[in-house]
Amino acid sequence: MVSTTQESxxxxxxNTISMLGQAYSLLGFQIVDGVVGAGFPQKPKHxxxxxxxxxxxxxxxxxxxxxxxxxxxxxxxxxxxxxxGYVTRQPDTTDRRAKLIVLTxxxxxxxxxxxxxxxGLEERITAILGAKxxxxxxAMLTKLLAEAQPDAGMQx
Amino acid sequence: MVSTTQESxxxxxxNTISMLGQAYSLLGFQIVDGVVGAGFPQKPKHxxxxxxxxxxxxxxxxxxxxxxxxxxxxxxxxxxxxxxGYVTRQPDTTDRRAKLIVLTxxxxxxxxxxxxxxxGLEERITAILGAKxxxxxxAMLTKLLAEAQPDAGMQx
DNA sequence: CCTGTCTTTCAAGCTACCTTACTAGCTAGA
DNA sequence: TCTAGCTAGTAAGGTAGCTTGAAAGACAGG
Numbered sequence: 001m002v003s004t005t006q007e008s009x010x011x012x013x014x015n016t017i018s019m020l021g022q023a024y025s026l027l028g029f030q031i032v033d034g035v036v037g038a039g040f041p042q043k044p045k046h047x048x049x050x051x052x053x054x055x056x057x058x059x060x061x062x063x064x065x066x067x068x069x070x071x072x073x074x075x076x077x078x079x080x081x082x083x084x085g086y087v088t089r090q091p092d093t094t095d096r097r098a099k100l101i102v103l104t105x106x107x108x109x110x111x112x113x114x115x116x117x118x119x120g121l122e123e124r125i126t127a128i129l130g131a132k133x134x135x136x137x138x139a140m141l142t143k144l145l146a147e148a149q150p151d152a153g154m155q156x
Numbered sequence: 157m158v159s160t161t162q163e164s165x166x167x168x169x170x171n172t173i174s175m176l177g178q179a180y181s182l183l184g185f186q187i188v189d190g191v192v193g194a195g196f197p198q199k200p201k202h203x204x205x206x207x208x209x210x211x212x213x214x215x216x217x218x219x220x221x222x223x224x225x226x227x228x229x230x231x232x233x234x235x236x237x238x239x240x241g242y243v244t245r246q247p248d249t250t251d252r253r254a255k256l257i258v259l260t261x262x263x264x265x266x267x268x269x270x271x272x273x274x275x276g277l278e279e280r281i282t283a284i285l286g287a288k289x290x291x292x293x294x295a296m297l298t299k300l301l302a303e304a305q306p307d308a309g310m311q312x
Numbered sequence: 313c314c315t316g317t318c319t320t321t322c323a324a325g326c327t328a329c330c331t332t333a334c335t336a337g338c339t340a341g342a
Numbered sequence: 343t344c345t346a347g348c349t350a351g352t353a354a355g356g357t358a359g360c361t362t363g364a365a366a367g368a369c370a371g372g
Contacts, residue, residue: 015274016281016290017183019297023304024176030306031173045328061350071351073329097337097350118171125172128303129296134172137296140285141175147284148179150186201359217319229360231321253319253368 034117040110057100190273196266213256
């Protein structure tokens with residue numbers, strides 16, 4: 001994208017878009033750090049799986065579609081998560097071609113740790129901006145996401 | 157990081173951090189699209205150079221440090237930008253080990269196109285959120301960037 | 313002038329994707 | 343019903359974008 005490296009700590013008076021990127025980068029890394037710090041080693045990209053996986057199990061292609069990557073790439077992610085003991089591949093009884101990717105107990109614990117970390121960070125945002133400020137931020141972001149789509153009539 | 161793919165358009169009621177990421181992704185791609193659309197082909201990562209380069213020329217190592225990548229990686233970026241005609245390598249008269257990376261006229265035009273695109277997007281944000289809203293958003297992001305650093309006393 | 317440090321480049325390797333190609337299993341139409 | 347075509351997953355190989363390691367040329371201090 002447009003840089004947004006992790007370090008550098010000087011907020012500098014940048015444009016709004018850079019600031020959004022820096023804020024995301026700053027907080028996003030803290031999610032992974034939090035989960036890893038809680039004793040669940042993983043790579044940042046693994047969160048794409050954890051965020052999408054259904055409690056009852058999901059198919060690989062389904063996860064790939066939701067994460068917007070190819071089934072092959074998702075297959076490798078799943079291989080890694082299987083090695084880490086977070087998921088298993090089980091036969092899908094309704095379709096013998098397919099396998100269900102299901103969370104192990106350890107996997108569920110990792111997801112829960114992620115959820116807790118995010119909750120903690122959200123509370124931190126509230127502490128910094130105030131409850132009203134945080135709510136206003138979310139409202140503005142929602143509005144931006146809805147109305148700043150490239151096809152919604154903008155030209156450079 | 158934590159996913160944030162470009163497509164998917166459904167805002168869904170996500171956590172604030174995901175929303176920040178999606179907003180950044182949404183707008184960040186529009187910067188590159190705008191510049192490319194203005195007739196200046198480039199890749200997203202090239203903006204890291206354009207954003208950092210000094211009008212009087214910068215050294216490769218200097219650019220690498222600012223972009224937080226290795227000099228080798230920056231060297232490849234510069235190779236590409238040189239092929240595209242946006243920069244040239246000139247000998248640094250004050251240190252014969254070094255070379256100055258300087259913008260060509262085309263490079264300066266590309267930087268200007270980038271600046272214009274960003275200005276346009278900022279205006280669009282203002283149109284969506286209102287001048288007061290946009291200002292409030294920037295203030296909140298500034299506050300977050302200053303106070304949400306990982307070392308500033310937070311634990312998951 | 314010799315040693316150590318800097319600037320840049322070459323080489324090799326890694327990661328996270330991709331495309332292409334395949335097998336096994338499902339499904340629908342003649 | 344059987345066969346043509348689609349889908350789920352896997353395998354092999356390629357590419358982009360970085361990394362570390364090592365080297366050559368250039369500077370600076372003792």
